[in-house]
Amino acid sequence: MRIDLHTHSSVSDGTENPAELLTTARNAGLDVVALTDHDTTAGWALAEAARPAGLTVVPGMELSCRWFPDDQPPISVHLLAYLFDPTHPSFAAERGRLRDERLQRGERIVTALAADGYPVVWEEIVERSEGGVVGRPHLARALVEAGVVESVDEAFATLLHHRSPYYVAKVDTDVREGIALVRAAGGVPVFAHGLATKRGRVVGDDAIAAMAQAGLLGLEVDHPDHAPHERAHLRGVAAEMGLIVTGSSDYHGTNKQTPIGACTTDPAQFEALLDAGIGSAPFRD
Ligand code: AMP
Ligand code: FE
Ligand code: FE
Ligand code: ZN
Numbered sequence: 001m002r003i004d005l006h007t008h009s010s011v012s013d014g015t016e017n018p019a020e021l022l023t024t025a026r027n028a029g030l031d032v033v034a035l036t037d038h039d040t041t042a043g044w045a046l047a048e049a050a051r052p053a054g055l056t057v058v059p060g061m062e063l064s065c066r067w068f069p070d071d072q073p074p075i076s077v078h079l080l081a082y083l084f085d086p087t088h089p090s091f092a093a094e095r096g097r098l099r100d101e102r103l104q105r106g107e108r109i110v111t112a113l114a115a116d117g118y119p120v121v122w123e124e125i126v127e128r129s130e131g132g133v134v135g136r137p138h139l140a141r142a143l144v145e146a147g148v149v150e151s152v153d154e155a156f157a158t159l160l161h162h163r164s165p166y167y168v169a170k171v172d173t174d175v176r177e178g179i180a181l182v183r184a185a186g187g188v189p190v191f192a193h194g195l196a197t198k199r200g201r202v203v204g205d206d207a208i209a210a211m212a213q214a215g216l217l218g219l220e221v222d223h224p225d226h227a228p229h230e231r232a233h234l235r236g237v238a239a240e241m242g243l244i245v246t247g248s249s250d251y252h253g254t255n256k257q258t259p260i261g262a263c264t265t266d267p268a269q270f271e272a273l274l275d276a277g278i279g280s281a282p283f284r285d
Contacts (some may be wrong), residue, residue: 003032003265005058005273006080006192006220006248008255011046011131012037013138015253019050021260024251026052028261032270032282034058034082034248039098041086042131048283056284058082062192063182064098065175067203067211075201076162076169077191079178080220080246083277084187091181094173099133105168106134112166113139113159119146136160137255152255162200176214183215186279190218190246195234196225205237212241217276222247222263244272 008014009021016024018035025033035047035057044059051057060082066074084091103126110122120142129138140155149155159166173181182189191211195202208219221234222245238245246269249262265273274282 001031001267001270002029002261003267003270004030004248004251004261004263005032005034005060005082005190005246005265005270006036006062006223007033007251007260008037008062008253009035009043009047010253011040011043012133013135013252013255015255017130018043018046021251021253022047022050022052022055022057024260026055028259030055030261032056032058032265033260034060036060036062036080036082037131038062038133038135039064039095039102040131040133041095042133044086051283053285056282058282059086059280061095063095063178064170064172065178066172067175067207069203069207072201075203075207076172076199077175077203078193079175079182080190080192080218081182082188082190082273083280083282084182084185085279086185088181088185088279091185094178094181098170098173101170101172102134103132105170106139108168109136109139109160109166112168118143118148118159137252140255153257175211179211179214179216186277188217188244188273188277189215190220190244190273191216192220193223193225193250194219195230196223197230198225208237209241212243216243218244218246218269218273220248221245222265223250224258224262225250244276245269246273
């Protein structure tokens with residue numbers, strides 16, 4: 001069994017639509033794939049309709065959150081959520097707020113870039129974000145197409161990284177609130193790429209303990225952005241706190257170099273996740 005529990009389609013910041021993504025998953029020999037677009041469930045129905053026979057699809061999402069340390073500015077954290085009820089009202093409202101927040105902050109970044117002469121037009125970027133969930137990868141694509149940079153990676157390295165003068169932070173959900181919402185909707189919250197230092201500051205074990213206290217059920221341990229010592233540390237934390245361990249590619253189509261299935265989840269851990277998710281059911285034969 002090959003299980004990849006973290007992928008993005010063009011409904012958020014991946015480059016393949018949900019049907020194409022499932023074909024990619026099948027062709028890569030996966031048995032189970034989770035669709036985890038940022039802050040939206042818009043891809044679920046498309047994935048259910050397009051699911052190839054033999055492939056199990058886990059409906060999921062990646063919620064944009066923040067951890068508030070006592071002595072430092074907030075730290076961006078991503079919360080994977082699986083098998084929740086997409087109609088749960090307060091959770092649906094919070095996703096809507098985050099999508100709106102993405103639009104406002106995306107426009108602010110683009111306005112600042114345009115003011116310095118970069119040839120980017122906000123309306124064109126929104127138009128090309130199929131699902132309307134705009135993220136920095138959309139801005140990166142626009143910069144590539146305008147000939148400003150050669151690649152999405154170069155756009156992040158030069159203009160879009162979190163220390164850039166053009167960077168604007170989103171007002172993301174307090175992660176403890178996010179965990180509570182996922183649980184209230186019957187879902188399984190899993191802390192995504194928790195020690196990915198290349199993305200910015202990361203939280204300490206104290207934060208993970210607080211998240212577990214708030215109802216966190218799993219840690220994404222095997223992730224392309226985690227070095228071996230980071231995986232080992234998280235595996236230890238998961239064992240200590242009794243959390244599910246997942247592994248996944250965080251596939252984004254051609255917006256990232258990582259192939260689908262680059263990291264995978266152990267079947268016994270997947271079973272534990274299935275048992276815990278009661279808000280919706282996987283799409284399967
Ligand atoms: P946002 O949610 O708009 O802040 O953008 C974050 C997204 O940008 C992540 O989900 C990744 O898809 C992507 N990303 C972040 N850092 C990089 C990077 N260095 N290179 C390519 N993509 C990145
Ligand atoms: Fe992304
Ligand atoms: Fe993420
Ligand atoms: Zn992701």
